[in-house]
Amino acid sequence: MRKTIIAGNWKMNCIRSEAKSLVEDLKVKTAGNTDAVDVLVCPPFTSLTLVAELLEGTGIKVGGQNLFWKDKGAYTGQISAPMLVDAGCEYVVIGHSEPRGRFGVAEPDFTPEILAFFGDSDATVNRKLHAALKGGLKPIVCVGETLAERQAGNTDSVISTQTTAALKDITAEQAANLIFAYEPVWAIGTGEVCEAGEADRVCGVVRSTVAALYGPEVAEQARVQYGGSVKPDNAVDLLSRPNIDGALVGGASLKATDFAAIIAAAPELQK
Numbered sequence: 295m296r297k298t299i300i301a302g303n304w305k306m307n308c309i310r311s312e313a314k315s316l317v318e319d320l321k322v323k324t325a326g327n328t329d330a331v332d333v334l335v336c337p338p339f340t341s342l343t344l345v346a347e348l349l350e351g352t353g354i355k356v357g358g359q360n361l362f363w364k365d366k367g368a369y370t371g372q373i374s375a376p377m378l379v380d381a382g383c384e385y386v387v388i389g390h391s392e393p394r395g396r397f398g399v400a401e402p403d404f405t406p407e408i409l410a411f412f413g414d415s416d417a418t419v420n421r422k423l424h425a426a427l428k429g430g431l432k433p434i435v436c437v438g439e440t441l442a443e444r445q446a447g448n449t450d451s452v453i454s455t456q457t458t459a460a461l462k463d464i465t466a467e468q469a470a471n472l473i474f475a476y477e478p479v480w481a482i483g484t485g486e487v488c489e490a491g492e493a494d495r496v497c498g499v500v501r502s503t504v505a506a507l508y509g510p511e512v513a514e515q516a517r518v519q520y521g522g523s524v525k526p527d528n529a530v531d532l533l534s535r536p537n538i539d540g541a542l543v544g545g546a547s548l549k550a551t552d553f554a555a556i557i558a559a560a561p562e563l564q565k
């Protein structure tokens with residue numbers, strides 16, 4: 295049985311005062327409605343401790359938006375798995391398209407040299423996944439194709455290549471407990487949602503890639519979220535599809551009313 299999981303990715307939004315208001319609002323709007331689903335929010339690093347303290351005793355958990363694969367050392371500007379755990383995180387997002395330097399909304403001043411700053415690759419995603427698991431975090435591993443890759447007919451191969459690379463040297467037991475997020479890059483922050491049938495089909499590609507590597511039983515246990523312009527008005531359609539086990543929500547997670555409505559769309563959808 296796969297429990298539906300709804301995650302809010304706040305990205306680079308919310309200074310501490312804003313984080314506090316958003317969480318207080320979310321607590322009121324979700325009260326008593328988070329038992330049937332796993333719910334988490336991923337604030338920026340600077341608000342993690344505050345948000346974790348404010349959410350203590352509620353059903354809502356906290357996740358980091360990224361991590362580095364070393365535990366500590368001379369890695370200026372990086373955050374490790376033990377640091378995320380220490381800040382109150384239970385989850386971590388790995389391989390989101392933005393740290394991979396793949397953006398849904400055009401950033402005209404991001405030249406190839408500037409894009410190299412973001413730097414995540416299939417190899418770093420794999421290292422981060424190992425580090426997260428070693429540190430006791432629950433990883434959400436993101437995969438997704440760009441518009442150009444989709445238009446070239448390469449969606450399925452991109453998804454299975456990213457999924458396979460992320461899983462290098464991951465055991466079957468670890469894979470069974472993973473959460474994947476299929477996030478078409480062209481749907482992230484653009485308002486353009488992937489049609490639910492197609493989102494379900496590509497989430498199925500993630501699952502069949504896991505099945506090819508570990509067998510059908512492991513694939514049946516792993517959870518696959520959809521992410522990309524999920525809103526209250528499309529959540530039920532997406533979440534009721536057989537291969538979609540939850541949502542990774544960006545923009546709509548910054549509005550307590552919308553995020554609570556997406557959570558409310560999810561209960562009793564275990565597959």
Ligand code: PEP
Pocket residue numbers: 303305390477481482483484485521522523524542543544545546
């Ligand atoms: C995301 O940040 O992972 C995301 C899906 O963003 P949005 O919901 O804004 O498209």
